[in-house]
Amino acid sequence: MIRNIVTVMRGTVIAQAVAVLILPVLTRLFDPAAFGHLQLYLSVLTMLIVLPSLRYDIAILRAEDTELSSLLSLCFRANIVVTAFLLAVAYGGAALFPDSWLAQSPFPLWTPIAAMVATSVGQVLLYVAIRDERFSVNANSKIAQAVSYAGVGVALGVARIGNSGLVFADFLGRIASLAWLYRWMRKRAPMSRIGRVSIRAVATRYREYPLVALPGFIINSAGVTITPIMIYATFDANAAGQYALVDRVLSLPVAVVATSVSQAFMGQLATAMRNGTEAKTHFLSVIRWLALIGIIPTVLVILLAPTAFVLLFGSEWELAGTLAQVLAPATFVGLVTGGVNMTLSVVGRQKTQMAWDVTRLTALIGLWAAVPILNLSVVVSVALHSALLVIANIVFLILCAHALKHPLSAPAIAPDPLLVESDPK
16 A cells, blocks of 8 residues: 555645645735635535535445446536536526625636536546556646646736636646546546446445435535635635635645545555455554654644744735644644545445534534624634544544444445445545
């Protein structure tokens, strides 16, 4: 597994290094409000991205070879239907309710929906690459996305395109990533059509993904996005932009490690599930390894963030440094959790995953409902958010360990009567 992790990280490190190195340039070309608009756009996109494939894309990793082509067709058809529905809702809602957020969005309504399609289709192709253990494909697609985002962002910043410049840069970066994945997919060996299972049979066999996993992912996405959205709504675009910078600075290095480890661990866990072998040892090894990687950087952020943010990004980003301090513990625990974040889904514990997601979201809703009532500052609010995430992620790791210790005796997804089951992000 270490070799697979290194393969993914080789390209991913380059991509994330580009994203980090370009931030001091972008923070001087765009003001905090522009980053606030970007954060709102990304939050909306995070909510939408789980919808287009109805989570059938996760089943690509566990599907039999005879099911793969039908499963891909099912995912692409679902993308078309969901996209058309969302466009109708967005523009219909804006026309019917001219005073609503839809009509007064700081960015064009089509941008998060178009980015959703690009990301969703790319994710489907990515799962095929992971299934084939072609881990470098994902890393190279991320390089294409990061380089495109950086180049377009700087160009639009120099041109003074306005506060939507970062949104357009992100969208075009996702298009570049999709183009790379599509290029690889065209060169991939064609899928066998011998004994091909029908689309209806595949949809029925993996029905637990849209029926159980999809609601869970929606709730999970809401839990991820509620804080940046509420900062934007409760305070202002400037505060949201300060949080956005912290989120990018802290999450990018975490993504380098956690995403690479997660994909490698996910492939190995999927194989273990198909073969009926024990996987808890790998799970504990990943957690220990990630904890050792993250502890020293976390301490440095707590000690040096305020001064470092002003030096790197400019004097108007001092608040971001303070927010980085209070978010550091949550980021550390998120790093550890990120490497194994799909464990419950892979082992078929979608209901456990959904229960955790609901509990976390309920706690976050309670927190942000109390913020205006108690008249809390943005720093105190984010500190409470950080503490809540630490507790929630520790509980998640305990649930994962229990699930691996007591694996399901039956397949994770109710099987089609004519098929036998096998295995996901």
